Amino acid sequence: MLVSAVAAVASFAAAAAASYGSNAVVGVPPAPASTHFKDTYYFNTNLTLSAPSIPYLPHRGDPAKYGSYVQLTVDFGSVLPIFQQLNATYGPLTSRGEAHITVITPPEFLFAIKNALTIEEVEAIVLKHNLQSTPFRPVCVARQSQVVTAATSPAVGKRTFVYNILVDSPGLYAIRREVQKAYIAKGGDPSNFDYIAGFYPHITLGFETNDWFPEDHAYKTYATCFANILPARRV
Numbered sequence: 001m002l003v004s005a006v007a008a009v010a011s012f013a014a015a016a017a018a019s020y021g022s023n024a025v026v027g028v029p030p031a032p033a034s035t036h037f038k039d040t041y042y043f044n045t046n047l048t049l050s051a052p053s054i055p056y057l058p059h060r061g062d063p064a065k066y067g068s069y070v071q072l073t074v075d076f077g078s079v080l081p082i083f084q085q086l087n088a089t090y091g092p093l094t095s096r097g098e099a100h101i102t103v104i105t106p107p108e109f110l111f112a113i114k115n116a117l118t119i120e121e122v123e124a125i126v127l128k129h130n131l132q133s134t135p136f137r138p139v140c141v142a143r144q145s146q147v148v149t150a151a152t153s154p155a156v157g158k159r160t161f162v163y164n165i166l167v168d169s170p171g172l173y174a175i176r177r178e179v180q181k182a183y184i185a186k187g188g189d190p191s192n193f194d195y196i197a198g199f200y201p202h203i204t205l206g207f208e209t210n211d212w213f214p215e216d217h218a219y220k221t222y223a224t225c226f227a228n229i230l231p232a233r234r235v
């Protein structure tokens with residue numbers, strides 16, 4: 001039973017790899033194999049490059065309040081050292097106190113997927129494809145910024161930064177493709193959700209005032225990398 005489940009994961013990952021090469025499919029942004037910046041940040045060697053031992057954490061709140069989405073939960077302790085280094089250099093930064101890779105975003109669910117699938121149906125798809133076991137590779141430490149426009153914010157008019165680890169994960173695109181297939185099969189408008197477009201897999205580390213999203217015209221692309229990331233040496 002366990003063996004066949006493992007084999008099923010392996011064959012899905014292999015199929016994903018075969019259909020993408022290493023992200024070489026048209027439209028999936030190619031990740032740099034390595035980066036060559038002045039600064040390097042180290043995560044704990046414990047950062048399992050997938051997180052199969054961490055339970056899936058559901059988010060089934062009010063979609064209109066961005067409460068329904070899908071995440072791959074990551075071990076916070078593994079990335080905490082990087083947050084602390086960034087906080088010391090660029091801080092003070094706010095941490096969310098947890099780490100995850102958003103796989104289906106709250107706006108994607110609210111504005112598209114919800115019209116065809118419930119959040120439970122989306123979860124059934126991602127769990128069937130073993131979301132928590134999907135491999136990912138940290139690519140770099142990145143940051144994006146925007147000018148705060150909220151008149152109520154004490155930082156109004158100021159440009160503020162959000163810091164994150166960008167990751168490469170063909171398997172997450174493969175899982176999103178399964179969600180897209182089900183969405184279209186249930187009558188979802190194909191022009192409203194795409195498994196590639198607008199998906200920037202990352203682990204948010206911290207921010208000065210708030211996170212910035214594509215809706216704010218802040219895109220977590222590889223162009224925003226500014227430091228290398230390496231596993232810490234085991235001592």
Ligand SMILES: *[C@@H]1O[C@H](CO)[C@@H](O)[C@H](O)[C@H]1NC(C)=O
Binds near residue numbers: 044045046
């Ligand atoms: C790795 O995790 C184990 C168990 O949680 C912990 O005892 C150990 O200190 C961690 N190692 C590092 C380098 O963080």
Ligand SMILES: *[C@@H]1O[C@H](CO)[C@@H](O)[C@H](O)[C@H]1NC(C)=O
Binds near residue numbers: 087088093094095
């Ligand atoms: C970030 O650094 C500040 C000092 O600049 C410190 O007071 C704060 O506790 C740090 N935040 C976290 C979450 O560690």
